[in-house]
Amino acid sequence: FSPHSARLGAHYREYGSVPECYSLPDSDIDGMADLWEVKHGLDPLDPKDAFADADMDGVPNLWEYAHNTDPNDPESIPSASRIVAADGTGNDLTMQAAYNAANDLDIVHVKAGVYAGSLVADTAKRIVWRADKGPADNQHVVLARNSDGITVQLKGDTVLDGFFISHAAGKTGSGIESTYYYFGKVYLPQIRLINCGIYGNTADYGAALYNRAGKVELMHCTVFRNQSTGHAIICNASGTNHIINSVIWDAN
Numbered sequence: 001f002s003p004h005s006a007r008l009g010a011h012y013r014e015y016g017s018v019p020e021c022y023s024l025p026d027s028d029i030d031g032m033a034d035l036w037e038v039k040h041g042l043d044p045l046d047p048k049d050a051f052a053d054a055d056m057d058g059v060p061n062l063w064e065y066a067h068n069t070d071p072n073d074p075e076s077i078p079s080a081s082r083i084v085a086a087d088g089t090g091n092d093l094t095m096q097a098a099y100n101a102a103n104d105l106d107i108v109h110v111k112a113g114v115y116a117g118s119l120v121a122d123t124a125k126r127i128v129w130r131a132d133k134g135p136a137d138n139q140h141v142v143l144a145r146n147s148d149g150i151t152v153q154l155k156g157d158t159v160l161d162g163f164f165i166s167h168a169a170g171k172t173g174s175g176i177e178s179t180y181y182y183f184g185k186v187y188l189p190q191i192r193l194i195n196c197g198i199y200g201n202t203a204d205y206g207a208a209l210y211n212r213a214g215k216v217e218l219m220h221c222t223v224f225r226n227q228s229t230g231h232a233i234i235c236n237a238s239g240t241n242h243i244i245n246s247v248i249w250d251a252n
Helices: 034-039 061-066 095-101
Strands: 082-084 106-110 113-116 127-131 141-145 152-154 158-161 163-167 176-178 190-194 197-199 209-211 214-219 222-224 234-236 239-244 247-249
Touching: 082 095, 095 106, 158 163, 176 190, 209 214, 209 239, 234 239
Parallel strands: 082 106, 106 127, 113 141, 127 158, 141 163, 152 176, 158 190, 163 197, 176 209, 190 214, 197 222, 209 234, 214 239, 222 247
Antiparallel strands: none
């Protein structure tokens, strides 16, 4: 039994239609049925391919399976499970409210705007977050904590795509923290940050990113104008950080 058992095998929630291999054997216990993996060129004996992204559309294979889309077709993208909009046109007004209401393996779309507050993911729910993206400043999604503390704290497998993570002026704390989840044993999260900007954060250590545990990937990200008073702005305590095609500048 694991914190994700309710979503494994035959327990996936239906999304209008069910996965093609609904309730069939899953040899590597990665949440994707063996026949579905074989059909789509994945390895039914390798659990690591659940978080891989075969078509590079920002949605890992496990979410493609749960939402019944093609993991090899970048045009086959799952629809959002929830929408966050500050103007009230979505399901939720804040990212925290969306997280609280979301189910495991949901996809949350966040409309453009500046959201004052934080996202504290205090369970092992696995979520893909997608932000509006556009060339103008008012077409971005900014999450800026308006008090001292961590802006984004993550415990479950997570994708953050297209967000700006910051603090309000004069407030301190890490931009993003990854930490473990305990459910009978320690679960280490996989975190993927894509096309994100992490800026304006001040902390003693890990101002931009503090990885307490887990595997964190920064892909096509920009990390800038962060200040750590005594340690690195990207800090790894007990995990791994992979920085891929990203820019880190204006650092102390």
